[in-house]
Amino acid sequence: MTRSARVRWTRVAVVGGCILLLELFCRTHVINPLTLIPPSEMFVAMVQMVVSGEITDDIIHTFSAVGIAACLSVVIGFAAGAAVHAMPRVRRAIAPLLASYYAVPVFVFYPLLVALFGLTMLPLIVIAFIAAVPAMVIATLTGLDRVPRVLRKVARVHRMGPLRTGLLVVLPATLPSLCNGIKLCLAYAFIGVIAGEFILSSGGLGYGIAYAYESFENRAMYGRMLFVLLTATIVNGLLHAWEVRMNARRGRI
């Protein structure tokens, strides 16, 4: 067995062992069942809720908000990043703002947004957008900074216009950084929407979890929670795999 295979199997064993141990502790009531239900029951609860359609509305509510916010922040963040990159003076001025942006817990603005827009999906989308867009701006700026100068020279040698240079040379060269930005946007938008739904909202998975918590319905709460965490892990994993493949192809050239 190679070393990497050994590492991989150890990892599977560690994760599996943790889940089994948790199951054991819950079944033997070492952990109070009012605090944590066994993992197998969480899974069954999740499957039942998904199959019965009980949480379909919540899923649609949450994921459409995440999707809209993530798309908006990717597109607007990219455009803003490209524009700022072209204006060094503006860039220097907003640099401290970008550097300290994620130090501010943006959720403190959520109640204000609810007051501004009412208790609809709009404040959720706006808070997720506010949380996600700077990541895309920063990723775009980093990507544009890292375009090797020789590539721009090659484009000039081939007498490409600005549009063709942008599409055929600069965009592919910035792609790894943009990909990173997209990943972050999705993650931040997800956190933004779920946290917003927790704090104040009228629907969605986060609201469902908070509601189940307050009414002591552990199965409903843990089922939804597992659904959110599994979805996030799978989406992250897929994006990561895509990124690895893209970088591998890049390495071969």
Next chain:
Amino acid sequence: MSASVQPRRRLRTGITDAIAMTLVVLAIWEGLFAYAGDVAITSPLATFRYAATLLGSATFWPHVAATMLAFAYALLISAVAGVALGLWLGLRRIAGDVAEPMLVALYTIPKVTLYPVMLLAFGLGLSAKVAFGVIHGMIPIVLFTLGAVKTLPPVYLRSARAMRLTSLQTGWRVLLPAVLPEVVSGLHIGFSVTLLGVLIGEMFASQRGLGFLIINGISSHNVRLTTAVTLLVMLFAIGANGLLLALDRHLQPA
């Protein structure tokens, strides 16, 4: 001569830019106020005035203390446990290789979702807030420390062995100083996510703290309170971040 003029000019444009940025932010705020009015947000001037009264009132400080206490505990535990775990995983290569992708996966999941579990496990109050802050803040510190140990020049450890240092001495005298810049970078990120964790906790379920004041302002239609506390939290975060950023830059090798 140009060498002394250049930095001064850069400083001057820096100050002009900072003033311009502040004015733009204030203008946007004033615009929001004009659009939405008193029911949603208060004007910049009124907010600053009310924030000053808050800072002078005795009932406000216990809330600040509640938030800061939870935040300080969470940051301390994250830093100590995170650095220790990072050093250990960095030295035990197999353990590090097994754990790193798992930690990265944990880092990317929305841990906000787990808040009710923390409340069920630790009860309403300080320990739940601290635990929630720790699960946010510890992982980046572990990852940064682990990365630093992995890329450490092997000669450091070899000389520690040559001098027959015990593992404790190696950790304290060789490893820790060598990874300090990365630890500070990790703390820099850990700082903001820990604060975020504590505040969300207070907004979602708590009777005390700044997050509670913000959400309480909304439910009792006290717009002045919400806006002023939001402003104060923001100023604190930006100020602390500026200090950490300066420390980070100071420690990074040129």
